[in-house]
Amino acid sequence: MKVGLVCPYSFDAPGGVQFHIRDLAERLIAHGHPASVLAPAEEGTEVPEYVESVGGAVPVRYNGSVARLAFGPVAAARTQRWLAAGDFDVLHIHEPFAPSVGLIALRLAEVPVVATFHSAQERSRAMQLAYPLVRPGLERISARIAVSEDARRTVVEHLGGDAVVIPNGVNTRTFAGAPREPAWQGTPEAPTIAFLGRLDESRKGLPVLLGAVEQIRKRHPGARFLVAGRGDLDGALAGLGEHAGAVEGLGGISDAEKAALLASVDVYVAPQTGGESFGIVLVEAMSAGTTVVASDLSAFRRVLDDGGSGFLFSTGDSESLADTVCRAIEDVTERDARRRYAASAVIRFDWDEVAARILDVYAMVQQSPEEPSAPSAGRRMLGRIFGRGDTP
Incomplete structure (x- = not known):
């Protein structure tokens, strides 16, 4: 099984989400599943060989912190090339609605998509206003994972639906x-x-x-x-x-x-x-x-x-x-x-347990793939924001 992992946050200043994605990629590779990670990273940043950079990131205040995110036409073009070259069986996008490369990948995806939600937020006026924009992306997600009950609650309250709880892994x-x-x-x-x-x-x-x-x-x-x-x-x-x-x-x-x-x-x-x-x-x-x-x-x-x-x-x-x-x-x-x-x-929380549960989710979405929804006004709006005039 070939897996594409998408990280919204830059590897220049790695945090918990980046480490989680890195460790998951290495565990997948060790178990015979080719994996590639797409993420922002400035030129010259040392990253593992399985990480593909979409280029530099810009600091944006997000979820009570300052995150380094990537968007725009260059990031969109590199994401499209990575998806085409990867020929993935499953696309696993982390924080898919952060204003970064994950949202671009979600719009371009043509294979089953698994989304992992890491953040826990109180009821957010900004998220409520953004819901019409992200709703088309929800239709493209085959399965949702939340890293905790608090993250799951955020998914339910802000986006509707539900998510399976699979915690972050630790070696x-x-x-x-x-x-x-x-x-x-x-x-x-x-x-x-x-x-x-x-x-x-x-x-x-x-x-x-x-x-x-x-x-x-x-x-x-x-x-x-x-x-x-x-x-x-x-x-x-x-x-x-x-x-x-x-x-x-x-x-x-x-x-x-x-x-x-x-x-x-x-x-x-x-x-x-x-x-x-x-x-x-x-x-x-x-x-x-x-x-x-x-x-x-x-x-x-x-x-x-x-x-x-x-x-x-x-x-x-x-x-x-x-x-x-x-x-x-x-x-x-x-x-x-x-x-x-x-x-x-x-x-x-050990990676042996966590990776096995994630692989079960991958197998599930492959057995029951969902066709990506047709282009809509919302998806065209995403294209304009993130560097393309329309969706493929």
Whole structure:
């Protein structure tokens, strides 16, 4: 089975969606299914050999963040060539209604289309206004996947219909077997607490964590905070005073370094304040055997089985975060019980399980292919927006 995977977001600054698509492509190839990924990427960006670039992207504020998206006549022409050369059996488009290359591919598709929805959003006026525009695309999708119940709810509320929930995949054995880095390991007197995320995105919650530093260090004076991610950390530390020295910026780190960091620290903190549909880094930390402390967003609650696999604190509340981190450090019995629970719970997120379920969806749409709907005014409008005057 030849599979074409379409990523709306640029590989210049990869995030959870890009990593998911990359890992899925590699798992498909390993199982004998030729796969190719179409995505934005600036010239010179190092990408795997199975990734085809549509060219550079432009930053667009989307879903509470700034995403790098690609659209226009050049992207449309490259997408059309990729589809023709690929001769795919199934086209798998991620975030098909993001204003990017996925929407172009959806309009041009002539094979069964599987769509995966990653985002979780509250009821959106913008989505309501856009519905007439995206409705023709819905008719071309043979099967929908949502990565979480929160993402599924977004699909139901904004687009109608339903979606099967298949979570993001994690190479759990990679994290379980990751080597520990002595410089990142803590001691009973100086526990280490890690944060991973873009420092310039407020919804990732770094200010919430930094607001808890002083309170945590009152109970654990030797506590160290390891912050990994791109962005200006110095500015964020300005208000910490004497405690700023306890926060160490690691900058952007590689996949191998991330696995080692999660395997080494005593606590991983996920202080996100919203806009999360899943929480893949929670699964990675759980797989590495790390104690997880996370904000009580509904998506995080689901991943952590309402606290069975980790500790939850009140979203956006630095005092609650500090109390919870201290409890996780001090209550060894409870901490170890949750880590044991997490070690078994992560199995459902392993790529062996996730890829098998996605392949079942591919097989289903191939058995009952649906003919793409006829051109309509809505599809012609998509063509004008994304670089073609009409649909083929």
